[in-house]
Amino acid sequence: MNLSAHARRQVQQRATELVGGEFPGLGALPRQVLAALLAHTAAGWRLFVREGFGGAREAGADVFLIGPGGVFAVVVDERLPDLDAARALMRHAQHRLSGIGYGLRTLAGSGIHLVVVGPNGGRSTNGMYLSLALTELPRLFRRDALHLDRRQVESISEAAAGRLAGYRRLSVRAPGREPEPTGLLDVRELTEDQVAAAQQRPFDSWLTFLHPHQQAVVTRRYNGPARISGPAGTGKTVVALHRLRHLARRSTDPLLFTTFVRTLPLVHQRSFERLAPELADRVEFTNLHAWVRGFLAQRGIHVNVHSGQIRTQFNLAWRGHREVLGALEPRPEYWRDEVDRVIKGRGVESLADYLRLSRRGRSLRLDANQKRLVWALYQDYEKLLQDKGLHDHNDLITLAAQELGGKGLERPYAAVVADEVQDISLQGLRLLRTIAGDGPDRLLLVGDGQQQVYPGGWRLSDAGIPIQGRGEVLRVNYRNRAEVLEFARRFDATNQVDDLDGAVGIALQEAESANSGGRTESWRGPVADLPAALVEVVRGLPVPVGRTAVIALHRRELEACRDALRAAGVPVLWLEDYTGQEDGKLKIGTVHRAKGLDFQAVLVVQFARHEAVDEEARELRGRQHLVAATRARDYLWWGTAESA
Numbered sequence: 220m221n222l223s224a225h226a227r228r229q230v231q232q233r234a235t236e237l238v239g240g241e242f243p244g245l246g247a248l249p250r251q252v253l254a255a256l257l258a259h260t261a262a263g264w265r266l267f268v269r270e271g272f273g274g275a276r277e278a279g280a281d282v283f284l285i286g287p288g289g290v291f292a293v294v295v296d297e298r299l300p301d302l303d304a305a306r307a308l309m310r311h312a313q314h315r316l317s318g319i320g321y322g323l324r325t326l327a328g329s330g331i332h333l334v335v336v337g338p339n340g341g342r343s344t345n346g347m348y349l350s351l352a353l354t355e356l357p358r359l360f361r362r363d364a365l366h367l368d369r370r371q372v373e374s375i376s377e378a379a380a381g382r383l384a385g386y387r388r389l390s391v392r393a394p395g396r397e398p399e400p401t402g403l404l405d406v407r408e409l410t411e412d413q414v415a416a417a418q419q420r421p422f423d424s425w426l427t428f429l430h431p432h433q434q435a436v437v438t439r440r441y442n443g444p445a446r447i448s449g450p451a452g453t454g455k456t457v458v459a460l461h462r463l464r465h466l467a468r469r470s471t472d473p474l475l476f477t478t479f480v481r482t483l484p485l486v487h488q489r490s491f492e493r494l495a496p497e498l499a500d501r502v503e504f505t506n507l508h509a510w511v512r513g514f515l516a517q518r519g520i521h522v523n524v525h526s527g528q529i530r531t532q533f534n535l536a537w538r539g540h541r542e543v544l545g546a547l548e549p550r551p552e553y554w555r556d557e558v559d560r561v562i563k564g565r566g567v568e569s570l571a572d573y574l575r576l577s578r579r580g581r582s583l584r585l586d587a588n589q590k591r592l593v594w595a596l597y598q599d600y601e602k603l604l605q606d607k608g609l610h611d612h613n614d615l616i617t618l619a620a621q622e623l624g625g626k627g628l629e630r631p632y633a634a635v636v637a638d639e640v641q642d643i644s645l646q647g648l649r650l651l652r653t654i655a656g657d658g659p660d661r662l663l664l665v666g667d668g669q670q671q672v673y674p675g676g677w678r679l680s681d682a683g684i685p686i687q688g689r690g691e692v693l694r695v696n697y698r699n700r701a702e703v704l705e706f707a708r709r710f711d712a713t714n715q716v717d718d719l720d721g722a723v724g725i726a727l728q729e730a731e732s733a734n735s736g737g738r739t740e741s742w743r744g745p746v747a748d749l750p751a752a753l754v755e756v757v758r759g760l761p762v763p764v765g766r767t768a769v770i771a772l773h774r775r776e777l778e779a780c781r782d783a784l785r786a787a788g789v790p791v792l793w794l795e796d797y798t799g800q801e802d803g804k805l806k807i808g809t810v811h812r813a814k815g816l817d818f819q820a821v822l823v824v825q826f827a828r829h830e831a832v833d834e835e836a837r838e839l840r841g842r843q844h845l846v847a848a849t850r851a852r853d854y855l856w857w858g859t860a861e862s863a
C-alpha cells in the first residue's frame with residue numbers, strides 16, 4: 220500500500236508529536252531528524268533512540284535505524300566527529316549489533332553504516348561515516364538501496380532490542396492501521412514499493428549479512444599477500460568488497476580493486492558504492508590494462524596499442540611459420556596463446572629460458588627443436604610490432620613494471636585487491652605485487668582455478684607471491700539455486716582443482732548449496748532454429764528481461780541471436796557496455812565478458828562441434844561452460860545448436 224499524501228502528512232505529524240512528548244527538551248535539528256526518521260517506521264523501518272538523546276553526548280549513536288535499506292547507526296551533531304570519535308561510535312555499534320544471526324549468516328560489522336546528520340551534508344569525511352543534511356535523509360531510504368526483506372528486518376530488530384539496553388524503541392502507525400502484531404512484521408507495514416524492491420534484490424542481502432567464515436576473512440590481519448579461492452558463487456568478490464571497506468576505514472591512503480576484464484570493475488564499483496557510499500572516492504576500480512595505461516601516461520610514456528593491428532602483425536608473422544608449426548597444431552590461436560601467455564605472459568626473456576621452461580597446462584609437448592621454431596615465430600612477431608611502433612598488452616605490463624622498478628608510486632595504495640586472478644598473466648601478477656608493495660594486508664588475490672578461461676600455467680609462487688598460511692577457501696555457494704548448481708556441476712570434470720598455488724583446491728562438486736529451488740531447461744536443435752527458440756524462451760521468462768543474460772563462447776555465435784531478439788522487439792545490451800546499471804535490457808555477450816557477474820536468468824547458447832579437439836581445448840571448454848552455467852541464480856536455459 221502506498222500512503223496517500225494526506226496519510227503521509229498525518230504520519231509526519233504523529234511522529235513530530237511523539238518526539239515532542241518523549242524528548243521535550245530536544246533542539247531543533249535533533250527534533251526534526253528524529254521525527255523524519257520516525258515517520259519511516261510506518262513503512263516497516265525500526266527505530267531505537269538513546270534514552271539520553273539531546274543531553275550530554277555519550278559513547279554510542281543517538282539512533283539505530285533498521286530497515287529494508289540496511290542497518291544504520293545515526294548521530295545528530297552540528298560538528299563532524301574526528302577519526303577517534305567516529306571509530307568509537309563504530310566500535311560501539313559493531314559491539315552491540317554485529318554477529319546477530321540470520322540462518323547461516325550473521326550481521327556483518329562492515330554492513331553497519333554510520334551516518335552523521337548535521338546542518339550541512341555532503342561534507343567530506345574521514346571515510347568512517349556518511350555526512351548528511353536533514354534534507355538529504357531520503358538517501359537512506361532510496362529504492363535502489365533496499366535489499367533486506369521484512370523477515371530479515373524483523374529478525375535483526377528483535378535481536379537488536381535485546382542488545383540495545385539504554386535505547387527506547389519508538390514507532391508510529393499510518394492512519395487506519397491496526398497496531399502492529401508482535402512477532403512477524405506485517406507485510407502491510409512496508410509500502411508496495413519497498414516490498415517490491417526488496418524482493419527484486421533478495422540476493423543483495425550480502426550487503427548486510429555474511430557467513431561467519433566470510434566475515435572472518437573480511438577482518439583477518441595478514442602479514443603478507445593473501446589469497447581467497449573457492450568455487451563459483453561462494454562470495455569471493457563479496458568478501459573482497461567488504462574487506463576493502465574494512466581496510467579503507469583504517470587508512471587514509473587510496474585503495475585499488477582491479478581485474479583482467481575491462482567492465483567488471485565498473486560493475487563491482489556500483490556494488491561498493493552501495494556498500495560503502497562514504498568511501499566511494501577512496502577506492503579506485505579499474506582493469507589492470509587501464510591502470511597501466513593511466514600510469515604510463517602520467518609518467519609521460521607514450522604507447523601505441525591497437526588490438527586490430529596487433530592481430531594483423533601476428534597473422535603476418537604466422538604466415539612464415541604456418542607450414543612447420545601448422546603441422547604440429549594447425550590453429551594459429553594455439554600459437555598466439557603460446558606467445559602471449561607462455562613466452563611474453565610469463566616474462567621469458569631468452570631462448571635459453573624458453574628451452575628450460577616447463578609449459579604447464581599446455582597440451583602439446585615441444586622438444587628443443589620445436590621450441591626453437593616457436594621462438595622464431597615470436598621474434599618475427601616482435602620485429603613486426605617494433606617496425607610498426609606498436610605495443611601489445613604484454614608490452615604494456617612490462618613497460619609499467621620497468622618504470623615502477625625505477626621509481627615507485629607517488630602515492631602508494633593502502634591495499635590492492637585483484638579479482639578473477641586466474642586469468643591474469645604471470646607478468647601481470649608480478650606487476651600487481653610491485654604496485655601493492657610489501658607489508659601487511661597490502662595485496663589480496665581472489666580467484667578460482669576452475670574458472671580459468673585463458674591458458675595460465677603459473678603458480679602464485681612463480682610470481683614471487685608467497686601466501687603460505689594466508690590462503691582462504693570459501694565453500695558455501697550463495698549464488699546458484701540448487702537445481703542450477705546441480706546442472707553446472709556436470710561441467711566439473713576436473714579431477715583436481717588447483718588452488719592457484721599448486722595445492723589441491725575445492726571444486727564446484729564440493730561446494731555447499733545455500734539456496735534451494737531453481738529451474739533449468741535444455742533445448743537441442745538445428746542452428747537455423749536457435750534464434751526462434753531463444754526468442755520464445757525470452758518471451759516466457761520467469762524473471763525480468765533486464766536481469767537476464769544470453770551467453771555464448773564466441774561473439775560471432777551471438778550475432779544471429781541478437782538480430783532475432785531485436786527483431787522481436789527485445790531491447791539488448793552487449794556485456795561490453797554493461798556497468799551494472801539497471802536498464803531493463805537483455806544482456807548478451809561471451810563467457811569471457813560474463814565471468815565474475817551474475818544474473819537472475821541465464822540462457823546459454825552452445826554450438827555442438829564435431830571437430831577433433833585436444834585435451835587442453837576440451838578442458839578449457841569445460842571450464843568455460845562451468846563459468847557460463849554458474850552465472851545463473853534462479854533459471855538456466857541451455858540451448859545446443861547442431862550444424863546441419
Ligand SMILES: Nc1ncnc2c1ncn2[C@@H]1O[C@H](COP(=O)(O)OP(=O)(O)OP(=O)(O)O)[C@@H](O)[C@H]1O
Pocket residue numbers: 324422423424425428429430433449450451452453454455456457458667670696697698814815816817849
Ligand atoms: N553472505 C552472502 N549473503 C547473501 N548472498 C551472498 C553472500 N555471499 C555471496 N552471496 C551471493 O552470491 C553471489 C556471488 O557472490 P560473488 O560474486 O562474491 O561470488 P564469487 O565467489 O566471486 O563468484 P565467481 O567466482 O563465480 O565470480 C552474490 O552476488 C550474492 O548474490
